[in-house]
Amino acid sequence: xxxxxxxxxxxxxxxxxxxxxxxxxxxxxxxxxxxxxxxxxxxxxxxxxxxxxxxxxxxxxxxxxxxxxxxxxxxxxxxxxxxxxxxxxxxxxxxxxxxxxxxxxxxxxxxxxxxxxxxxxxxxxxxxxxxxxxxxxxxxxxxxxxxxxxxxxxxxxxxxxxxxxxxxxxxxxxxxxxxxxxxxxxxxxxxxxxxxxxxxxxxxxxx
Numbered sequence: 001x002x003x004x005x006x007x008x009x010x011x012x013x014x015x016x017x018x019x020x021x022x023x024x025x026x027x028x029x030x031x032x033x034x035x036x037x038x039x040x041x042x043x044x045x046x047x048x049x050x051x052x053x054x055x056x057x058x059x060x061x062x063x064x065x066x067x068x069x070x071x072x073x074x075x076x077x078x079x080x081x082x083x084x085x086x087x088x089x090x091x092x093x094x095x096x097x098x099x100x101x102x103x104x105x106x107x108x109x110x111x112x113x114x115x116x117x118x119x120x121x122x123x124x125x126x127x128x129x130x131x132x133x134x135x136x137x138x139x140x141x142x143x144x145x146x147x148x149x150x151x152x153x154x155x156x157x158x159x160x161x162x163x164x165x166x167x168x169x170x171x172x173x174x175x176x177x178x179x180x181x182x183x184x185x186x187x188x189x190x191x192x193x194x195x196x197x198x199x200x201x202x203x204x205x206x207x
Contacts, residue, residue: 007035007094008187010180011112012103014124015154017135019170020103023124026177027101034099037090040072043081056086074104074111085112099184106160113163120187121164122180127171129154 014020028034040056042063051057058066063082066072075084085102093100102112102119112119126132132154136147161167166183170176191198 005097006193007097007099008184008193009090009094009112009116009119010099010101010184010187011109011119011121012101012124013106013109013121013157013164014168014170015132015157016150017132017139017154018124018126019135019173019176020124022173023168023170023176023180024101024103026173027180030177031099031181034101035093037085037100037102039083039104040066040086041081041083043079070115073102073115074108076105076108084108087115106157110160110163118192120166120183122166122168122183123161123164124168124170124176125161127169 012020012024024036028036038052038054038056040058040063042058042060043055045051045054045057049055049057060082063072063075063084066084066086067075067082071087072084073087073090075082077083085104085108090100090102104112106123109121113121126135129151133147133151136142136150142150165187168176168179168183187193
């Protein structure tokens with residue numbers, strides 16, 4: 001029997017300080033077959049940035065054309081520039097059987113949920129809100145006012161966490177990355193991802 005060989009689109013979100021990037025870095029160490037979605041932007045490349053690696057750098061006219069043609073799964077504007085996730089490369093990788101990870105904010109995740117309902121949404125959190133505050137303070141890179149702003153943003157993001165499929169607690173990075181792998185494996189076993197297998201099973205004639 002043939003199962004669905006397409007990859008799974010994983011949307012990974014969480015507040016600043018939750019350790020999203022660190023968890024994903026650990027996950028990709030053990031899963032080099034997975035792909036990380038490279039966002040597109042209309043801002044200019046910074047020194048050392050490479051097109052197609054850090055971002056897909058496109059013109060504003062091209063990005064707006066992509067929006068009109070439905071070529072982005074989600075997008076937003078920040079400081080006068082567009083940022084978004086090109087749909088074409090994502091669908092191509094999924095069709096090859098590669099899992100694709102999209103690290104985006106909660107607003108973008110809700111856009112993906114509407115346009116790509118089969119995506120698996122994972123919301124990452126530290127063990128407690130107090131731990132989140134400690135992590136932000138421990139960076140030593142922001143003022144108390146900036147930290148307070150990030151904590152307020154975290155509370156707003158948490159309000160959308162119930163719309164995700166899974167919560168992932170980042171207590172220890174290695175364990176969190178392992179649990180992410182378990183989530184993705186479980187997602188591949190859902191009935192709607194294996195409809196052809198079920199239909200083949202049901203169509204078999206008894207001996």
